Amino acid sequence: MVTTQVHVPAAAGRDGTTAPTGSTAPRDPSRVAQPTVAVHGVSKWFGTKVAVSDVTCSFGPGITGVLGPNGAGKTTLLRIITGMLRPSEGSVSIFGSDPRKDPSVYRRIGFVPEDDAVYGHLSTRELVRYAAQLSRCDASDQAVNAAIARVNMQAAADRPIAQYSKGMRQRAKVAAALVNNPDFLVLDEPLNGADPAQRAVLIGLFHDLAAEGRTVIVSSHVLAEVERMTDRVITILDGKVAAAGNIRAIRAAMSHIPHKVRIDADDPRVIAKALLDVPAIIGIHFLDGGLEVETSNLAALGTALPAISVEHSVRVTRFEPVDVSLESVFRHLLSIRR
Amino acid sequence: MTPFLAIVGVTARQLTGRSRLIGFGLLSLVPALLLMVTARSALPAALDLELGVLLVVPFFSLVIPITSLILASSALGDERRDKTLSFLVLRPIRHLEIAAAKTVASALVSSGFAVFGALALSVTWLALGGTIDVFLPIVMGATLACVMYSAVFVLLGNVLARATLVGLIYVLLFEASIVGGFSRLAGASLWRIGLGATVDTLPTHFPARALLGPLGDWIPSLGSAVIVACTIAVLTISMCTLLLKRTDAI
Numbered sequence: 001m002v003t004t005q006v007h008v009p010a011a012a013g014r015d016g017t018t019a020p021t022g023s024t025a026p027r028d029p030s031r032v033a034q035p036t037v038a039v040h041g042v043s044k045w046f047g048t049k050v051a052v053s054d055v056t057c058s059f060g061p062g063i064t065g066v067l068g069p070n071g072a073g074k075t076t077l078l079r080i081i082t083g084m085l086r087p088s089e090g091s092v093s094i095f096g097s098d099p100r101k102d103p104s105v106y107r108r109i110g111f112v113p114e115d116d117a118v119y120g121h122l123s124t125r126e127l128v129r130y131a132a133q134l135s136r137c138d139a140s141d142q143a144v145n146a147a148i149a150r151v152n153m154q155a156a157a158d159r160p161i162a163q164y165s166k167g168m169r170q171r172a173k174v175a176a177a178l179v180n181n182p183d184f185l186v187l188d189e190p191l192n193g194a195d196p197a198q199r200a201v202l203i204g205l206f207h208d209l210a211a212e213g214r215t216v217i218v219s220s221h222v223l224a225e226v227e228r229m230t231d232r233v234i235t236i237l238d239g240k241v242a243a244a245g246n247i248r249a250i251r252a253a254m255s256h257i258p259h260k261v262r263i264d265a266d267d268p269r270v271i272a273k274a275l276l277d278v279p280a281i282i283g284i285h286f287l288d289g290g291l292e293v294e295t296s297n298l299a300a301l302g303t304a305l306p307a308i309s310v311e312h313s314v315r316v317t318r319f320e321p322v323d324v325s326l327e328s329v330f331r332h333l334l335s336i337r338r
Numbered sequence: 339m340t341p342f343l344a345i346v347g348v349t350a351r352q353l354t355g356r357s358r359l360i361g362f363g364l365l366s367l368v369p370a371l372l373l374m375v376t377a378r379s380a381l382p383a384a385l386d387l388e389l390g391v392l393l394v395v396p397f398f399s400l401v402i403p404i405t406s407l408i409l410a411s412s413a414l415g416d417e418r419r420d421k422t423l424s425f426l427v428l429r430p431i432r433h434l435e436i437a438a439a440k441t442v443a444s445a446l447v448s449s450g451f452a453v454f455g456a457l458a459l460s461v462t463w464l465a466l467g468g469t470i471d472v473f474l475p476i477v478m479g480a481t482l483a484c485v486m487y488s489a490v491f492v493l494l495g496n497v498l499a500r501a502t503l504v505g506l507i508y509v510l511l512f513e514a515s516i517v518g519g520f521s522r523l524a525g526a527s528l529w530r531i532g533l534g535a536t537v538d539t540l541p542t543h544f545p546a547r548a549l550l551g552p553l554g555d556w557i558p559s560l561g562s563a564v565i566v567a568c569t570i571a572v573l574t575i576s577m578c579t580l581l582l583k584r585t586d587a588i
Contacts, residue, residue, distance in 0.1 A: 084424050085586045099428075106430040117421035121351060133344035134429040176425075 029245030030234055032060035036215045037081065037184060042090030044076055044239075051076040053239040054090070059217055063210045065226035065247070066219040068236035074219040075114050077236060078188050081217070082111050094184060107135060110177030114188035114219070116169060120162030124153050124172040127161060128179050135180035147179040152201050166193025174202065184215045191225055203228050223247075258282065259298045263305070264290035264318035271316070274308040275301075290318060341431045342439045349443035352416065353409050362405050366455030369397040370462040377466045393459070393476065393536070398529045399514060401455055402480055406448040406487030407505035413440040413488075414578070415495030415502075418588075427582060437492070437578035441571065444488035445481075452480035475539040478560065482567045483532025489567075489574040490528070496578055517554060524554025528570075535563035 031038075035058030044052040052073045068074045079085040081092050083099030083106075092098060097105040119127060128147050132139035148157045151171040156164065161172055170190055177185060187206070191199050206229055210216050220226045226233055227247055235243040235250065243250050265271045268291050272284050280297035295301045298321070309316045339347075414437075417423040426436050460473035487505075494501040513527045524530050530553050537553065538560045550557065558566065 079424075079586075079588065082424070082428055084428060084588060086584075103432070104430045106428055109428065111424065111428050113421065113424055115421040117424065119348065119352070119422060119425075121355065122348070130344055130348055131425070133339050134341045134426065134431060136341065136430055139339065 028056075030057040030241050032058050035060050036095055037217075038093045039077070039081060040091050040093070042077070042080055042087045042092065044080055044085060044088050051239050052080065052087075055236075055239070055241055056090075057234050057241060057244065059215050061210070061213045061215050062232065063206055063216045063218055063230035065230045065233040066217055066236060067223060067226050067233045068219075068221060068242070070221050072221075072236045073239035074221075074236050075188055076239070078186050078217065078219055082109065082186050084111075107137070107180060108183040110180060110182035110185045112170070112173045112177045112185075112187045112190050114192070116166065118161050118169050118173055121160060123160055124148060124157045124175060127172055128176050131176035132179045137180040139179075143179060147175045150178055150205060151175045167195055167198040170194055171198065171202065174205070178209075182214065185209060185217070187216065187218045189219055189221070191220065191222075199225075258294065258296050259301075260322045261293045261295060261298070261301060262287070262290060262318060262320045262322045263293055263316060265309070266315045266317070267312075270312045270314050271305075271308060274312060275304070278304045280304075292322065341429065342435045345426065345436060345439035346443045346446070349413055349440055350447055353413065353444065353447045358409075362409075362451045363454065365401055365405060366451045367458050369393070369401060369455060370458035372396060373459060373462050373466070377462075393533075397455060397459065397476075398480070398483065398533045398536075400509075402448070402452055402483045402532070403487055403509040403513065403529055404506070405451050406444070406484045407491045407509065408502055409448050410441075410444040410488040410491035411495035411501035411505060413444045413492045413495060415499070418496065419499070421588065423588070432579075433582040434575070434579045436582060437575045441489050441492045441575055441578075444492055445485045448484040448488055449481045452484050453477055456480055469541070469543075471541045472544060475536045475541075478539055479532040479534070479536025479563070481532075482535050482563050483529045485567045486528040486531065486570050489571040493574040493578045493581075496581055521554035525556045525558075527554070530554060530556075531558055531563050531566050534558035535560040538563075 037059040039055055039057050042052060042055045043050065055077060066074050066078065076085065080087050081094070083092070086100065094105050095108060099105050099109070119130075122130065125144060125148065128144045129139050132143060132147075137143070145154075148154055151174050153168070153171050153175060156168060161169055164172065170193060174187070174190060177187075190202060190206075194202060206216055206218060210230075218226065218229055231247055233244065233247045233250060234241055263271060268286065268289070272286070272291055275281050275284060275291075275293060278295075278300065280295045280300040281293060282296055283294040285292040285294075293301065302319075305316060305319065308314070414423075417426065427433065456473060456476040460470055460476065463472060464470045491501060491505055494504060498504060513529065517523045517527045517530070533553060534557050537550070537557065
């Protein structure tokens with residue numbers, strides 16, 4: 001595993017617990033010192049297919065990103081955490097209770113599933129009120145309106161959800177998850193289908209929720225998306241924890257993986273010639289209007305290129321990794337672990 | 339509002355979309371329409387018998403079972419298919435409340451269609467020179483049948499993706515053909531139990547003998563039918579509760 005020191009925002013938990021700091025955090029970066037949610041040795045298999053394998057991790061106040069490519073096991077892990085799936089092995093504890101044995105803990109949990117699972121015949125207002133009634137909490141107009149306002153859905157709150165775009169449906173689900181004022185929120189790919197403006201609203205909201213001391217888990221297969229939300233990530237691949245800890249450390253680990261980068265510039269030959277002096281460059285290929293550069297250190301290339309551009313007065317119009325799918329990165333991280 | 343009532347309300351709305359309202363509404367009118375058409379060619383003295391036969395054939399044996407099983411199968415089945423089950427089960431409520439609320443909602447909606455059909459049949463009967471006092475007995479038997487079908491098929495809808503198909507096989511093959519041929523199996527036919535309650539409460543001037551043939555060997559009284567319906571409902575709701583608790587909510 002890529003061992004990095006855990007960083008959790010130093011917000012006080014809503015139940016009085018204090019988030020761990022770097023000095024008190026345990027050595028295992030997939031765990032926090034004072035967890036509100038603990039996953040211990042959890043495995044889940046469907047027939048012969050192992051979806052999650054011996055995952056141990058914990059979560060405290062603040063946002064934790066669960067990162068991994070599609071099919072890595074993130075959703076299965078989150079479903080186990082919420083009690084939606086029974087683990088084949090291992091246990092989950094939320095505020096000291098197993099949600100499958102003690103449903104009262106759901107008063108403190110909000111869950112936004114990945115699936116487009118929503119009652120299309122209801123409006124957002126009706127969905128949020130239904131969620132409040134099912135959670136045995138305040139279902140008054142005031143409480144419902146407050147939840148809707150948090151996701152900026154007032155204008156469309158009375159339209160049937162079936163008429164919404166995917167991004168709007170996501171926000172409706174988030175509003176329904178917030179109406180019981182949960183201490184623990186699980187958001188499975190909450191930004192799927194959201195446009196940039198909706199993403200900004202949701203990310204701002206998640207930051208606010210974390211700042212209020214709630215434990216928030218956000219899953220995503222997009223590294224940049226998670227990076228906008230949190231420092232702390234747990235990366236999952238093939239059902240296992242591939243890396244955990246500070247996202248910058250994971251990024252640093254990623255930067256040493258051989259990468260291919262597409263670079264377009266006004267004068268690619270000048271850039272190519274200058275790059276030959278950069279030690280991390282493994283190879284350069286000329287393409288139509290640009291270069292494909294292979295490097296062993298993406299960070300070094302990222303540092304060298306602006307300097308070359310300025311020194312030779314060549315404008316760089318494109319800098320884009322061409323083979324760095326999240327999956328390939330995680331596979332590399334997993335190989336380090338093994 | 340309690341979670342139970344909230345689930346009943348939302349489920350009832352789920353089950354009564356526009357196409358279902360129109361489709362099942364028209365289906366409920368079929369027996370009344372048949373009565374109207376056949377009455378034109380029948381002698382007045384034969385009308386009692388015709389109402390009896392038309393009660394049995396399309397209303398109790400087809401309209402009620404088909405309406406109830408389709409609605410009940412989708413009460414929990416649609417939640418699984420649409421992946422909204424987590425919205426219900428990840429809540430601080432007992433699974434018993436969910437199972438009971440789904441069954442009650444299905445029974446209410448299918449009974450609503452049954453009452454509509456029974457009203458149409460009774461009014462048609464009245465227009466043809468009969469009396470309206472057949473309405474309540476029909477409603478009682480139909481409601482009991484709806485409760486039984488709802489209880490069974492809410493459970494099956496939670497377990498099987500093709501519960502509606504299984505239900506149709508049960509109704510069209512088992513209840514119609516097999517029980518029709520082996521009258522000793524009449525006790526395993528849900529609509530016959532409901533019809534038994536109707537026969538037991540029909541006014542004395544009504545020639546209930548017309549209904550005895552399709553009922554088979556066992557002709558339950560209203561009390562027996564209520565006991566059987568309650569027993570089936572308790573058993574299936576308990577099983578459904580257990581399954582919701584023990585299985586994955588996806």
